[in-house]
Every structure is written in C-alpha cells, then in structure tokens.
Amino acid sequence: MRQIIIGNWKMNGTKALVETMAREVSSRAASLACDLVLCPPATLIVPLVAALGGAPAKVGGQDCDARASGAHTGDIAATMLREVGASHVILGHSERRADHGESDALICAKVAAARAAGLTPIVCVGEDEAARQAGRAEAVVMGQLAASLPADFADPPAGLVAYEPIWAIGSGRTPTTDDIAAMHGAIRAALRDRFGAAGGAIAILYGGSVKPGNAAALLALAEVGGALVGGASLVPGDFLAIAAAAAPALGRAPGAS
Structure with a gap:
C-alpha cells in the first residue's frame, strides 16, 4: 500500500500559495511513490481544487460539523466540503481538542458525518507532555482511539488514523524512533483487536x-x-521533499513488520 502524505495548512495560506503549491505538485506528484492530500483553510479549498486540475493529488478540509445543516453560524457540514471537491477531512486534531474543547464523543459524531458524506476522515490522537512524563502516553492514546472511532470506521473505504504527540507539534522536537514505533504498534494492535483483519x-x-x-x-x-x-x-519544496522520502517504503502494507 502506498504511503499517504497529508499537508495541514492550519490557519495559514493565500491564493498565491495555492498557485505555487499546485504548480509544484502538478509537476512532481506523478513521480512520487505516495499519495498526496492538501488540507488548506476552508476558504482556499475551491481555488486549490481548481488550480490542481487533473494533478494526482487530493484536497481535504480541516474540520466539519457533526450535523448536516441548520442554524450553526460559522460551522461547515461534511456534505458542503464534499460538494466543493474535498475528499478528506481532518478530525480531532489536538488544536481542535484544546482550543475548542472537543470531546472524543463529538469527534466520533463528526467522523460518522464525514463518512456519511463520502469523505475519508483523518482522525488524530495523541498525548500531551504531562501524560508522556507520567508514563500514561499509551493509555491516553488508546482511550482517544476507542472513543473517537465509530463502529464502521474500518468499512471500505476505511478512515485514517494520525498519531500526533502534542508536545512535538510546532516545537521542533520529536519522540525517539523507538517511541514512535512502539506507539504505532500499540495503535495497530488496538485496531486489529477492534476491527479484526x-x-x-x-x-x-x-x-x-x-x-x-x-x-x-x-x-x-x-x-x-x-x-x-x-x-x-506551507513550503512546497519542503512538502515535496517529505513526500519523496516515502519512496523507500513503497509496497510495505500497513501491518507489516
């Protein structure tokens, strides 16, 4: 299975970046041994979809509401993202959990709404530094994983899980490779235990x-x-350099050791 490289622009980006990114991705995506998804702010989804044209890259949103419609000022329904060309949506990002108090139950409802709209949910889980220091990192992540994924999460087309150690985001720090491998292994075991093959x-x-x-x-x-x-x-050259690094892993299926 090809690896997937997803860009989360967060609350950044301009039409100029859209044009530059689309140009660079269009010229190089076909030569990469991975799939690309770009998740800009909602205001840039339409121009990015248009700028990418037929390039082998997809576009996603950064959040969606659990409800289909209604008097919810400022919120965006999953069906709205799908209608303007999004194929994926990030849900449960640590910044949404922290800044907006999103619970696992709410994230689970959003995941269900995204799947119903035909979007592939990218569900984020991860521990903060306090949990890591207290030796509770795995327990926190397993709890989020269990409560944030609906029962049909593994049904085709399956959603994606993203492990993000919160204390590493934007800090320039990363866990050791052993720590990352251990957490990914624990997540895989939990997914197999719940969803089988x-x-x-x-x-x-x-x-x-x-x-x-x-x-x-x-x-x-x-x-x-x-x-x-x-x-x-947010830097086309850096993003594509990361994507190029996926080449050595081509053909390694999830679950392989």
Missing part, C-alpha cells in the same frame, strides 16, 4: 514536527503509513 489495513500516519531532514527515518518505521505535516506543508 480490516484493522490491519487502516493507515496510521505520524504527525509531529515532520521535516525533510527527519522524514526518511520516520517513514521507514514499521506501521508508519505516511505523515501528517504541519508547518513544512
């Missing part, structure tokens, strides 16, 4: 200060099915 085919992405300099080492780890990239996804 289908749980072995769900891609588990790593997100947490992924950069061109560390991408090859991270993407070579067992059970790492790709990367959720933050700041580096």
Whole structure:
C-alpha cells in the first residue's frame, strides 16, 4: 500500500500559495511513490481544487460539523466540503481538542458525518507532555482511539488514523524512533483487536514536527503509513521533499513488520 502524505495548512495560506503549491505538485506528484492530500483553510479549498486540475493529488478540509445543516453560524457540514471537491477531512486534531474543547464523543459524531458524506476522515490522537512524563502516553492514546472511532470506521473505504504527540507539534522536537514505533504498534494492535483483519489495513500516519531532514527515518518505521505535516506543508519544496522520502517504503502494507 502506498504511503499517504497529508499537508495541514492550519490557519495559514493565500491564493498565491495555492498557485505555487499546485504548480509544484502538478509537476512532481506523478513521480512520487505516495499519495498526496492538501488540507488548506476552508476558504482556499475551491481555488486549490481548481488550480490542481487533473494533478494526482487530493484536497481535504480541516474540520466539519457533526450535523448536516441548520442554524450553526460559522460551522461547515461534511456534505458542503464534499460538494466543493474535498475528499478528506481532518478530525480531532489536538488544536481542535484544546482550543475548542472537543470531546472524543463529538469527534466520533463528526467522523460518522464525514463518512456519511463520502469523505475519508483523518482522525488524530495523541498525548500531551504531562501524560508522556507520567508514563500514561499509551493509555491516553488508546482511550482517544476507542472513543473517537465509530463502529464502521474500518468499512471500505476505511478512515485514517494520525498519531500526533502534542508536545512535538510546532516545537521542533520529536519522540525517539523507538517511541514512535512502539506507539504505532500499540495503535495497530488496538485496531486489529477492534476491527479484526480490516484493522490491519487502516493507515496510521505520524504527525509531529515532520521535516525533510527527519522524514526518511520516520517513514521507514514499521506501521508508519505516511505523515501528517504541519508547518513544512506551507513550503512546497519542503512538502515535496517529505513526500519523496516515502519512496523507500513503497509496497510495505500497513501491518507489516
């Protein structure tokens, strides 16, 4: 299975970046041994879809509401994202959990709404530094995983899981490769335990200060099915350098050791 490299622009980006990114991706995506998804702010989804044209890259949203419609000012329904060309949506990102108090139950409802709309949900889980220092990192992640995924999460087309150690996001720090491999292994075991054989085919992405300099080492780890990239996804050259690092892992199926 090809690895997946997802760019989360967060609350950044301009039409100029859309044009530059689309041009660079269009010229190089076909030569990469991975799949690309770009998740800009909602205001840039339409121009990015248009700028990419027929390029082999997909576009996603950064959040969606659990409800289909209604008097919910400022919110965006999953069906709206789908209608304007999005194929994926990030849900449960640590910044949404922290800044907006999103619970696992709410995230689970959003995942269900995304699947119903035909979107592939990218569900984020991860521990903060306090949990890591207290030796509770795995317990926290397993709890989020169990409560954030609906029963049909592994049904085709399956959703994606992204492990993001919160303390590493934007800090320039990363866990050791042993720590990352151990957490991805624990997530894989939990997915298999819950979903059976289908749980072995769900891609588990790593997100947490992924950069061109560390991408090859991270993407070579067992059970790492790709990367959720933050700041580096705003620099076309850096984002594509990370994507190029996925080549050595071509053909390694999720669940392989």
